[in-house]
Amino acid sequence: xxxxxxEVRYNLLRQNRTGRYLKYAVGEIILVVIxxxxxxxxxxxxxxxxxxxxxxxxxxDILDDLTSENTVNAYDIYLTNQYDALYSxxxxxxxxxxxxxxxxxxxxxxxxxxxxMFIKEKYYSSLSKITNDKVKTRLKAYIEQEGYTNxxxxxxxxxxxxxxxxxxxxxxxxxxxxIYNTEENLFSYIIDKTNLIDYSKLKEQYESLEFDxxxxxxxxxxxxxxxxxxxxxxxxxxxxxxxxxxIPPDRIRSDYKHLTPETIKELKVIGKTTEEIxxxxxxxxxxxxxxxxxxxxxxxxxxxxxxxxxxxxxxxxFKLNTQLHPNxxxxxxGYGECLFRxxxxxxxxxxxxxxxxxxxxxxxxxxxxxx
Numbered sequence: 001x002x003x004x005x006x007e008v009r010y011n012l013l014r015q016n017r018t019g020r021y022l023k024y025a026v027g028e029i030i031l032v033v034i035x036x037x038x039x040x041x042x043x044x045x046x047x048x049x050x051x052x053x054x055x056x057x058x059x060x061d062i063l064d065d066l067t068s069e070n071t072v073n074a075y076d077i078y079l080t081n082q083y084d085a086l087y088s089x090x091x092x093x094x095x096x097x098x099x100x101x102x103x104x105x106x107x108x109x110x111x112x113x114x115x116x117m118f119i120k121e122k123y124y125s126s127l128s129k130i131t132n133d134k135v136k137t138r139l140k141a142y143i144e145q146e147g148y149t150n151x152x153x154x155x156x157x158x159x160x161x162x163x164x165x166x167x168x169x170x171x172x173x174x175x176x177x178x179i180y181n182t183e184e185n186l187f188s189y190i191i192d193k194t195n196l197i198d199y200s201k202l203k204e205q206y207e208s209l210e211f212d213x214x215x216x217x218x219x220x221x222x223x224x225x226x227x228x229x230x231x232x233x234x235x236x237x238x239x240x241x242x243x244x245x246x247i248p249p250d251r252i253r254s255d256y257k258h259l260t261p262e263t264i265k266e267l268k269v270i271g272k273t274t275e276e277i278x279x280x281x282x283x284x285x286x287x288x289x290x291x292x293x294x295x296x297x298x299x300x301x302x303x304x305x306x307x308x309x310x311x312x313x314x315x316x317x318f319k320l321n322t323q324l325h326p327n328x329x330x331x332x333x334g335y336g337e338c339l340f341r342x343x344x345x346x347x348x349x350x351x352x353x354x355x356x357x358x359x360x361x362x363x364x365x366x367x368x369x370x371x
Contacts, residue, residue, distance in 0.1 A: 062239075119146060
């Protein structure tokens with residue numbers, strides 16, 4: 001092709017047809033530029049396809065890791081529950097409501113908790129590569145909750161190492177005889193199979209103010225740690241819901257257990273509009289029983305719509321709540337409040353009256369609703 005162009009230019013010059021030569025040369029340049037632009041466009045499209053494929057693979061990897069983290073988080077919650085069960089037993093024992101229980105794992109008093117911010121460590125650097133706003137928002141939220149959870153774990157561990165263990169040592173509660181009088185020298189065996197807490201010495205501290213303060217603080221920090229793991233689990237579930245809506249089904253592992261929204265909040269997470277959520281509530285009224293929305297959850301959604309100045313939508317939600325929960329006074333209370341807001345005083349009074357009938361112990365001032 002280039003040889004042909006060269007021969008044409010040569011013939012035009014030889015024939016002294018300079019004008020036509022210039023026009024031809026310009027046209028040739030234009031054709032070359034167009035060819036380059038087309039090649040660049042094709043190359044850009046290929047690059048974009050590669051980037052999109054890489055980003056989708058990133059989503060698949062995150063979903064796989066979230067599935068694994070869900071199991072880890074569940075075990076963390078289980079352990080924190082076990083810690084708290086021991087502390088509660090000690091409090092009841094101290095108060096005379098319980099007694100020594102050989103099945104209780106008193107060694108939890110020595111434990112600190114291990115935790116790793118796995119998703120942050122693996123995917124924080126990938127935030128800039130994510131173009132989907134929903135995915136980016138969820139990844140940021142999960143990483144943020146990992147940070148809060150890590151802070152709670154560190155606070156618990158600091159108390160265990162700096163306060164609880166020294167307290168046990170100071171009062172001779174650590175069972176030195178038990179840790180040495182065993183044929184095993186594996187830490188895992190000793191911590192699991194040997195009672196490293198001298199219960200008789202521990203019980204001697206029951207009446208002291210120091211022990212009381214210890215029980216208070218240790219439970220406070222344990223419950224806070226547990227709460228953060230539960231929030232992390234909630235964030236994990238919401239993130240999985242978002243990703244499973246975006247990733248093509250053929251890219252998700254065949255053994256993946258697909259999640260379905262169970263709350264109004266989760267319906268909003270996957271992008272359901274107010275109209276769609278109201279339609280779901282209407283289907284629930286028709287006894288489809290797909291969801292298990294409590295009266296409080298629906299009420300809270302109604303109040304949320306009011307705060308967004310969607311009063312008519314809120315009124316519909318509160319009304320549906322009375323149909324889903326006809327024997328719940330809270331449903332009629334919320335419905336009555338919303339009716340007053342839209343100026344339907346007579347209907348509002350009837351709703352408040354119904355609420356009072358269902359809960360006669362609650363004083364209801366229907367002439368002064370809490371708006």
